[in-house]
Amino acid sequence: MKKIYEGKTKTVYQLDDGNVKLFFKDDVTGKDGVFDPGENQVGLTIKDNGYYGLLMTKLMFEKIEQAGISTHYISANLDERTMTVKPVTVFGKGIEVICRLKATGSFIRRYGEYAKDGDILDYYVEVSLKDDEKGDPFISEELLEKFKILDKDEYKTLEKATKDITKIIQKTIEDKKLELIDIKLEFGRDKQGNIVLIDEISGGNMRVYKDGKSVKPIELSKILLDM
Amino acid sequence: MKKIYEGKTKTVYQLDDGNVKLFFKDDVTGKDGVFDPGENQVGLTIKDNGYYGLLMTKLMFEKIEQAGISTHYISANLDERTMTVKPVTVFGKGIEVICRLKATGSFIRRYGEYAKDGDILDYYVEVSLKDDEKGDPFISEELLEKFKILDKDEYKTLEKATKDITKIIQKTIEDKKLELIDIKLEFGRDKQGNIVLIDEISGGNMRVYKDGKSVKPIELSKILLDM
Numbered sequence: 290m291k292k293i294y295e296g297k298t299k300t301v302y303q304l305d306d307g308n309v310k311l312f313f314k315d316d317v318t319g320k321d322g323v324f325d326p327g328e329n330q331v332g333l334t335i336k337d338n339g340y341y342g343l344l345m346t347k348l349m350f351e352k353i354e355q356a357g358i359s360t361h362y363i364s365a366n367l368d369e370r371t372m373t374v375k376p377v378t379v380f381g382k383g384i385e386v387i388c389r390l391k392a393t394g395s396f397i398r399r400y401g402e403y404a405k406d407g408d409i410l411d412y413y414v415e416v417s418l419k420d421d422e423k424g425d426p427f428i429s430e431e432l433l434e435k436f437k438i439l440d441k442d443e444y445k446t447l448e449k450a451t452k453d454i455t456k457i458i459q460k461t462i463e464d465k466k467l468e469l470i471d472i473k474l475e476f477g478r479d480k481q482g483n484i485v486l487i488d489e490i491s492g493g494n495m496r497v498y499k500d501g502k503s504v505k506p507i508e509l510s511k512i513l514l515d516m
Numbered sequence: 517m518k519k520i521y522e523g524k525t526k527t528v529y530q531l532d533d534g535n536v537k538l539f540f541k542d543d544v545t546g547k548d549g550v551f552d553p554g555e556n557q558v559g560l561t562i563k564d565n566g567y568y569g570l571l572m573t574k575l576m577f578e579k580i581e582q583a584g585i586s587t588h589y590i591s592a593n594l595d596e597r598t599m600t601v602k603p604v605t606v607f608g609k610g611i612e613v614i615c616r617l618k619a620t621g622s623f624i625r626r627y628g629e630y631a632k633d634g635d636i637l638d639y640y641v642e643v644s645l646k647d648d649e650k651g652d653p654f655i656s657e658e659l660l661e662k663f664k665i666l667d668k669d670e671y672k673t674l675e676k677a678t679k680d681i682t683k684i685i686q687k688t689i690e691d692k693k694l695e696l697i698d699i700k701l702e703f704g705r706d707k708q709g710n711i712v713l714i715d716e717i718s719g720g721n722m723r724v725y726k727d728g729k730s731v732k733p734i735e736l737s738k739i740l741l742d743m
Contacts, residue, residue, distance in 0.1 A: 382629055399653035402609055402645065403663040413658070418629065426626035429656065431640065436630040 297331050298342075298493065304373070308363060311372045313339030313346075317493050317506065330421075339370050341510035342491035346372060348513060349458055349490040356457055358450060360486040361477065377477030377487055381438035383419030384428075386447060388412055388455040389471040393496065396471075412452045416444075446484050447476055454486060462497055465512050467504060470496035524558050525569075525720065531600070535590060538599045540566030540573075544720050544733065557648075566597050568737035569718035573599065575740060576685055576717040583684055585677060587713040588704065604704030604714055608665035610646030611655075613674060615639055615682040616698040620723065623698075639679045643671075673711050674703060681713060689724055692739050694731060697723040 290310065294301035300312040319325045319332025343365055350362035361374040389396060392408040404410075416433065417425040430444040439447065451474055459469045472495040475488035488494075492506025504512070517537065521528035527539040546552045546559025570592055577589035588601040616623060619635040631637075643660065644652040657671040666674065678701055686696045699722035702715035715721075719733025731739070 399650060400645070400655070400659065400663070401650065402647055403659075403665070410662075413662075415656075418627070420629055423626060423628065427654065428627070429642075432627065432630075435637075435640075436627070438630070 298339075299489070307376060309361075309374050309376050311374060311489075313343045313370045313372070313489070315339045335507065338493075338507060340367065341507045342489060342493060343367060343370055343372060344514055345491045345510040346489040349461065350486075352461060353454055353457055353486060353490075356453070358454060358457075358486065359479070359483055361479070372489075374487070375479055375485070377479050377485060379475075379477045379487075380433075381418070381436060383475070384433075384438060385417045385419055385425065386451045386474045386476060387415045387417065387471060388451050388474065389415070390455070390459065391470045393470055412455060414448045414451050416447075443484065450476070450484060450486070458490065458495070461513065466499070467509070467512065468498045470498055472496075525566075526716070534603060536588075536601050536603050538601060538716075540570045540597045540599070540716070542566045562734065565720075565734060567594065568734045569716060569720060570594060570597055570599060571741055572718045572737040573716040576688065577713075579688060580681055580684055580713060580717075583680070585681060585684075585713065586706070586710055588706070589713075599716075601714070602706055602712070604706050604712060606702075606704045606714075607660075608645070608663065610702070611660075611665060612644045612646055612652065613678045613701045613703060614642045614644065614698060615678050615701065616642070617682070617686065618697045620697055639682060641675045641678050643674075670711065677703070677711060677713070685717065685722070688740060693726070694736070694739065695725045697725055699723075 290302045290304060292300060293303045297318060298314050298316050300314065302310040302312070304310055315334045315336060315338045316331045317333060317335055317338055318330065320330065323332060325332065344367065347365040350360050353360055354362060361377050363373045363375060365372045389410040390412060392404040392410055393406050397404065397406055415427055417427050419425060433439040433444060434441060454474060455472055458472060462469045474486060476484050477487040479485050492509040497504045497509050517529045517531060519527060520530045524545060525541050525543050527541065529537040529539070531537055542561045542563060542565045543558045544560060544562055544565055545557065547557065550559060552559065571594065574592040577587050580587055581589060588604050590600040590602060592599045616637040617639060619631045619637055620633050624631065624633055642654055644654045646652060660666040660671060661668060681701060682699055685699060689696045701713060703711055704714040706712050719731070719736040724731045724736050
């Protein structure tokens with residue numbers, strides 16, 4: 290098992306059968322010791338964060354697969370804190386897809402003259418480039434095609450998949466009387482060229498509120514899994 | 517004649533007949549004494565800049581009007597350094613429309629992983645909000661409609677007008693063996709609700725190169741007017 294990538298929150302290994310194994314670290318993104326799913330840097334380490342992140346990721350990927358949406362998920366090993374996934378290629382040097390149910394965070398920092406915190410956004414989808422140095426700039430459908438990051442019409446597929454997946458996650462969260470505010474998803478292309486959901490789906494990729502207050506990643510996993 | 521607005525580079529007066537008079541100041545946008553059409557602050561004052569800006573604006577607005585595209589332009593008074601224009605309402609709290617023929621500046625700062633300085637962009641149009649405090653954030657067609665800044669289908673009209681106007685300006689510039697790299701336009705709605713070109717069209721709103729080097733605003737006006 291050969292390490293092929295050391296990410297901010299995961300380590301990636303190549304398996305002999307062609308699949309890939311992801312190890313979930315305890316590092317989370319944030320700034321100055323405060324968790325922020327929109328941040329690019331590792332801000333703090335939370336004991337067992339990787340374990341709880343994997344638990345929630347397993348739950349969500351299994352629900353999404355059951356709904357007939359393609360993902361890279363094969364299986365999870367909770368003792369090892371690893372998830373085995375299909376090999377994929379990312380779009381360009383990597384993109385992130387954000388789906389917003391309510392306005393907050395960077396949306397307000399940009400559009401605060403026209404929107405206030407909590408305004409309903411009806412699954413507004415934005416795509417940003419994974420480029421820490423340039424602050425993950427947002428990018429339009431037109432440029433995604435021009436730069437050959439997406440093929441023609443793939444944006445529409447990506448946008449629809451994002452909304453469909455977000456609604457599945459939202460339902461799971463609302464069943465526990467919590468509220469999903471926004472979420473960041475990642476996609477890749479599998480060997481057949483299909484667009485599939487990749488990465489993880491944990492508290493580290495989304496904002497979830499309980500009675501108007503942010504729920505921390507581990508607490509979210511525990512609530513969703515009745516722990 | 518009542519002053520109704522003091523802008524960064526222009527002073528705006530209300531006329532008794534309902535029209536509006538714009539006085540062209542010598543202040544230009546930039547930073548630390550260096551002219552930059554992408555900057556938000558007044559960076560320096562250049563003697564007679566207002567006069568040469570008005571000269572070029574008059575030339576360009578008359579060409580655009582002759583092409584049958586609606587603008588706010590009525591007449592120019594070079595001695596007074598003023599331009600008389602029709603009253604308009606701006607979109608929301610003001611938007612700027614950028615048309616890029618080649619990649620440079622903020623485009624490279626955002627997309628430098630996928631584009632290099634000088635890459636051909638084929639009249640790529642971007643819209644930003646006039647909001648100095650938030651750094652003039654870019655905004656999508658979908659949000660422009662959601663925030664009711666533009667009505668449905670107005671984006672398409674704006675995008676087409678931007679490309680048509682840019683091509684007229686580009687031709688005028690190329691006739692003098694210069695090259696237009698990018699340009700910033702502003703639009704408003706006239707009393708009949710039509711989308712019309714507003715503001716000025718001078719060296720302060722565009723990047724123009726001569727033999728690969730940037731041409732300063734006053735020099736540009738002089739070249740275009742054979743002075």
